Amino acid sequence: MNLLPFLLSVGRTLSRNRIRAILMMAGVTIGIASLTILASIGESTRRETMKRFKNMLGTFDTVIIRPGAGKNRGMVTLANVDPTLRFEDASAMAQMPDVRQVAQIQDALDIDVKYRDRVETPAIFGVSSNWPELRGDEVVDGAFFSEDDNRSLARVAVLGAESRTRLFPGENPIGKTIRIGDVPFVVRGVMAARGAGPAGGSLDNLIFTPVTTASKRLFNRDFLTMMIVQLKDPNDSDAAVRRIEALLRERHHINGSALDDFNVTNPRAVMAQVTSLGSTLQKLLRVVAILATAIGGVVIMSVTLIAVSERKREIGVRRAVGASRLAVLLQFLLEAVLLAFAGGFAGAGIGIGGTQIVANWQHLPFLIQERAVALSLLLSIVIGLVFGIYPAWKAANTNPVDALRG
């Protein structure tokens, strides 16, 4: 038997039963469409999460140390922080062979900042002068403050991109004086925008001052809300984290089984956890989508089974004019496979369109997982084969004499 004309006649049979064919395809189409969307959106969500974490953390070769025993949820501020992390801890840590440098941070969220008649409440970050280098952040206007500024308690400020536009719309802020709380600061520079953080919020509505100035002149506290430790060898971060913890316990006189009064976050570990969390949900959804596709296969099977008894006479005629059992089997199997594949193809198309829509709506980058699309098309063919074989086998074993009687 020549396969091409045979395939054409199979395709023709389907196209002459268009409504039924479309209804049969629908299940597979929906399943494959959701698989395509899930795979593509899942991947762009993962990448976007990575990007936002990177926006927040700057680099992944750092370790974040906060005061408290890891029980603090949400943003640590001066109001709710344990006074356990000292400037001296930071200096001691900076001497460790594992550590390249340490940034000291003291931040607060609820301080009014005034420029002329404008009042804003950006986050105030007192930071050491190595902040831009450690974070990889860039200054777009003016300059960041220096270690000298830090030592001399200089009242200088560097604006985040958003606080600049809020306080100085259409105006050059460099050299202008703002009031943080009631203390006057001279604007020294403006930072480049960092974009959105993991929760989607802006990371640019903030103002930096030297950490010593913040400590002595703004907050009047001598402890830190955060330290960012840059490691020399980020690939060995687990061991380094252990040594950092040991040092802090020793300095804080914590013995034996007593709990830490600080907590250390390894961004790499967090990142791994976040992406694996994402992928667990993704796996679950993928199972649902595969189930939907399989249900599409069951629809194809049951409708094809009905068709086999409805088309009994046709089977008889085909056998009478020379079709072997195998030819009848192939006829029905190919119909199922073609339907499932067409369903899968339509599903992939709808899925790509749907990905575009979801990406727009969720403000995610639009990207298509070609491998996932190819796999779902393959899956649709497998579905056609698996669910087509039983009806096809029934059709092939229809007795032609009985089929033609009456």
Add this chain to the structure above:
Amino acid sequence: MIRVQNLSKTYSRGGEPVVALREVSCEIASGEFVVIRGASGSGKSTLLNILGCLDTPTSGAYLLDGTDVASKSDSELSRIRSQKIGFVFQSFNLLPRTTARENVELPMIYAGGAPSRARATAALERVGLGHRVHHFATELSGGEQQRVAIARALINNPAVLLADEPTGNLDESAGATVMSLLQELNNEGHTIVLVTHDPAVAARAQRTLAIRDGVLSETEVAK
């Protein structure tokens, strides 16, 4: 070309054996026009289906062109049907949602080659339906459908045309058209075995076989 010896066919219905054919023996030569007559349920269709390799006998021998058909596999029987047998049925049996020409092309697909549109069109012209090539079965009269079926049966140039009451569903004039077409085909050398109730149809045959309760007998030699 057809030789049948002691052919029996037994069906079982609810455990009870039903004998449809009883020790049937006959020979049909190439180019003959044979009519088989008999009451309803006498076994005519059963015999025709066995002759057409669509059904297998319970016992007995069937030689088609000298080869024993009884021992053939499904795919071999299918090839024989495709190459040597043309079926025409009482109820036309054109495929639904399929044009006249596509119906005629169907046996060519199963014969293994690429279907030739030109040959299919020519076959339709041969049965006087050159103007109905693209019509669907539902758009054709009964007589026209039956002529499409005849064109389909002829397309692979089979040795034997087996017709099971081909005029049974037709009015008198359409039946006459079909019969004279079959007569022409026989004149051109096609072997025809035709089952009928209709004495007027039977009258055209060179030779009539009668079947009663599965027993076949030669009745008369006409002309």
